[in-house]
Amino acid sequence: MTTTTRDLASRLLGGTVVAASDEAFGDKENLLNPGPVNFVPGSYSARGEIVDGWETRRRRRAGDDWAVVRLGAPGVIRCIDVDTTSFTGNQPVDCRIEACGIEGYPGPEELEDADWQEIVAVSPLSPDQSNHFTVDNPTRFTHVRLTIRPDGGVGRLRIHGETVPDPRDFDYGAQDLASQMCGGLVVDSSDEFYSTAESLNRPDLARSMGEGWETRRSRDQSPDWVVIRLASRAHIHGVVVDTAHFRYNASASVSVHGADWTGGDASAWSPLLPITKLQPDTRHTFWLNQTGAEAIQSSVTHIRLDAFPDGGLSRLRVIGTPDARGRLSLGLSWWNSLPQSQLGQVLTGMGVAESVAHELAERRSLLGDDVNAVSAELDSYPVAARRLLLGIPG
Missing domain, CATH: 2.60.120.260 (Galactose-binding domain-like)
Structure with a gap:
């Protein structure tokens, strides 16, 4: 889709x-x-x-x-x-x-x-x-x-x-990992009769009902749903469900599940937010450690929101922190794709000698998503480079 x-x-x-x-x-x-x-x-x-x-x-x-x-x-x-x-x-x-x-x-x-x-x-x-x-x-x-x-x-x-987001942006607190700005992607949805589900993870605020996700009126018992691939594998702390501008056709309630599809393998969905009532034209913030959800410490790569029974949502934010594997993936994607001149800017700006920065650029591309294996490979790298790739002090 x-x-x-x-x-x-x-x-x-x-x-x-x-x-x-x-x-x-x-x-x-x-x-x-x-x-x-x-x-x-x-x-x-x-x-x-x-x-x-x-x-x-x-x-x-x-x-x-x-x-x-x-x-x-x-x-x-x-x-x-x-x-x-x-x-x-x-x-x-x-x-x-x-x-x-x-x-x-x-x-x-x-x-x-x-x-x-x-x-x-x-x-x-x-x-x-x-x-x-x-x-x-x-x-x-x-x-x-x-x-x-x-x-x-x-x-x-x-x-x-x-x-390709800058991994340094994820090192100072939780982010909206569903956002298009961070690399979040709407993978699929049940219905886009009136408007596309891709509106849900836009970083701006909706200015009208036409800038949200609205489905046709449901005539059966199944909820509408949307699946979003997050910017990285992460721990989820909370979700923001916004029904702004949807006064008479907002979804009555939602639930949120998460799954770890690392390597492309779809795992079972685990509950993050149970079925929860919504108000029309309202921005709702749900912190998962206050809901009794069981899976908030598990890492997920995708989330699925179910909207009961149908209706409209303007935005969905998924507030989370990349885990070690997710942060490494962000670091590698960024490091391997930077223009050599920009990588030199980054490294020399962190105190790395220009000759060393040039050598590191020549040694790309780094591969793999095993944090321990890549950490061992980076033993010869300056502290600044390890920090950029792993998000932790060298």
């Missing part, structure tokens, strides 16, 4: 357009609007016809136009959609796309000197349609640069990929 990729640049995940060479006719921010292009011909402002996209002036000198995007969720890019919908005579001739990985929150000037890698070579663009480009690069990127030639308009830019 569900793809493993998402739009890493989406404004819903916090993506933004950092800078652009020109935006005379259409604002650069339009590139990341979550909805489809909605152009209404015949509307004008002092800048010209009002467009729903990024459009530059007619170029009279040699050169190209460009826009730099900071991904809301850094990750491995699989496909890019340069959507020229509504641009029928003013679309660019072609485009080129580069990406980089860099620490912190650099501004436009710092990004000029970043280690940009070409991920889509110069390719023609067709007018008034999505232009899809497959990306074959296993590197984790934080920023993307779209260059259009020589000028023109692009309605939307979608950067589809797989989230």
Whole structure:
């Protein structure tokens, strides 16, 4: 049902357009609007016809136009959609796309000197349609640069990929491990008649009933359900079930179960939250150590929420802490996919000599999910590197 990729640049995940060479006719921010292009011909402002996209002036000198995007969720890019919908005579001739990985929150000037890698070579663009480009690069990127030639308009830019979270973010307390920001993924659901279950683990708050998960009216005794793969194997401390905006069709009650599917093997579901009554238009927080649930100390990789008998939910948060195996998996995915320049930034910033940092980058990729085996393999690594990979002092 569900793809493993998402739009890493989406404004819903916090993506933004950092800078652009020109935006005379259409604002650069339009590139990341979550909805489809909605152009209404015949509307004008002092800048010209009002467009729903990024459009530059007619170029009279040699050169190209460009826009730099900071991904809301850094990750491995699989496909890019340069959507020229509504641009029928003013679309660019072609485009080129580069990406980089860099620490912190650099501004436009710092990004000029970043280690940009070409991920889509110069390719023609067709007018008034999505232009899809497959990306074959296993590197984790934080920023993307779209260059259009020589000028023109692009309605939307979608950067589809797989989230690779920064493992350091999990070392300072519990996180919402179901969130798309962390790499949580809706695997399956019983019903998506009115709206998709993928809304449930968005990191933002729903602004209307239309931004939640709503099923058709049930006529049998079975509850509706959704299964979410968590960002890592983890101990679950609590869940947040939000029925915001669902006044007359909220689910009456829910239960939550967890399972450890490590290695792809589906284990039996264990109870985390028993059937619990909900109120409409309300954000409910349930701490599992206060419910009498038996399995809260067990590690799980997936959770299943059952909604009785049907109805609507706006968001689901799963508050947890990665266990040792889960934290190692997060560390390895991040370590192995970092651009070499960013890994050098990380290590030298933690006091590792530049020559040692370079050697460690050359020794990748590390494999395995056995904490003890990998710990032994890391005996020769500096304390800082072990800390990054394992999440514990070396």
